[in-house]
Amino acid sequence: MEQLKGIKQGNDKEEIVRIKQALNQTFKIKDLENLRYFLGLEVVRSLLACKPAPTPIDNHEKFSSTESVPFTYIQTYRRLIGRLMYLTNTRPDITFFVQQLSQFLAKPTIAHYNAAIRILRYIKGAPSLGLFFSSTTSVHLKAFCDSDWGTCSDSRQSVTGFSVYLGNSLVSWKSKKQGTISKSSCEA
Incomplete structure (x- = not known):
């Protein structure tokens, strides 16, 4: 490992080849070329050929199973939501919105599909907003929780969420639809 001292990061192809050779001498590595999967996460180099969105979803948008035309490609919608759910492991900023859209896997509408596409446009515009664990931060545990009142247009159930x-x-974070219907914002 003496050969690796003084290594810097960067895009220098010759330096990368030298590092790979030094690592191979010590560990017998195999070069897999372009990264496709890392720690169980798929690496995608581009999203959509569209303009980025500033927010994941419009704040005033309420989702319902009856207020839009049904989306005929149900499998496409399910795959998209499944990929977005997997992405919430590293992107907690989209967790609530993906949870909202995942309620309509059986009968998605065009509005639901368009909202999922907007989340992709948001991710394209903010690719670096994933989780970051700094080594210099103070070690203080903080927790926050909140709930809304009657978010679900169909069932009128409230949603509770927390972050630690x-x-x-x-x-740690979670948002979940409450099991009972609240009669007031105090009960929510």
Whole structure:
């Protein structure tokens, strides 16, 4: 490993080849070329050929199973939501919206599909907003929770959510539809 001292990061192809050779001498590695999967996550180099969106979903949008034309490609919608759900492992900023859209896997509408595409446009515009764990942050545990009142247009159930931070790093989060219907915002 003496050969690896003084290595810098960058895009220098010759330096990368030299590092790979040094690693191979010590560890017998195999070069798999372009990264496709890492730690169970698929790496995609481009999203859509469209303009990025500033937010994942319009704040005033309420989803319902009856207020739009049914989306005929149900499998396409399910695959898209499944991929977005997997992405929430590293992108907690889209978790709530993906959870909202996942309620309509049986009968998606055009509005649901368009909202999912908007989440992709948001991700394209903010690719670096994933989880970040700093080594210099203070080790203080903070937790936040909140709920809304009657978010679901169909069932009128409220949604509760929480997030837990270790220093400035998000370590746990969840949003879930409540099991009972609240009669007031205090009960929610």
